[in-house]
Amino acid sequence: MSVIFLIIVGAAAGFLATRIMDVRTDVPTTIAIGVGGALISGLLMRFLLAIGSIAFGAIGAVLGAILLIWLWQRYSGRS
Template identity: 70%
Template sequence: MPIVLLIIVGAAAGFVATRLMDLHTDVPTTIAIGVAGALIGGLLLRFLLMLTGLAFGFVGALLGAVAVIWIWQRYSGRS
């Protein structure tokens, strides 16, 4: 079940992050960005997730997805 939740939260975070960063990607890329961001954000904010619940899990996923987009744009030459 945590994998399914990771994909759902990651997809939502990827969608919001791509809109915030004004990045136009297809659906699989958006989901991949969101899931990668959820992994990164989950690792960074795991302690807060245990203390405060799912809301910080989404915030962590969103911040992680924005970080992935920023790194991708910075080092791939895409805008």
């Protein structure tokens, strides 16, 4: 089922991309363009998500440490 779905989405994406870029191609080439674009964008999005998750994890760690220091200073009586 996923291969059929990939071909359908690839055909739609390829159709839109060829019309936006004003390229006239046959149906198999349009599908190939759409499927190839989906694969490239999928890899790119996974890469960006991996980088983003590392960055968000680091930001979260710093914010968590700041909260812990604030709680420690507030409730331990130390400044």
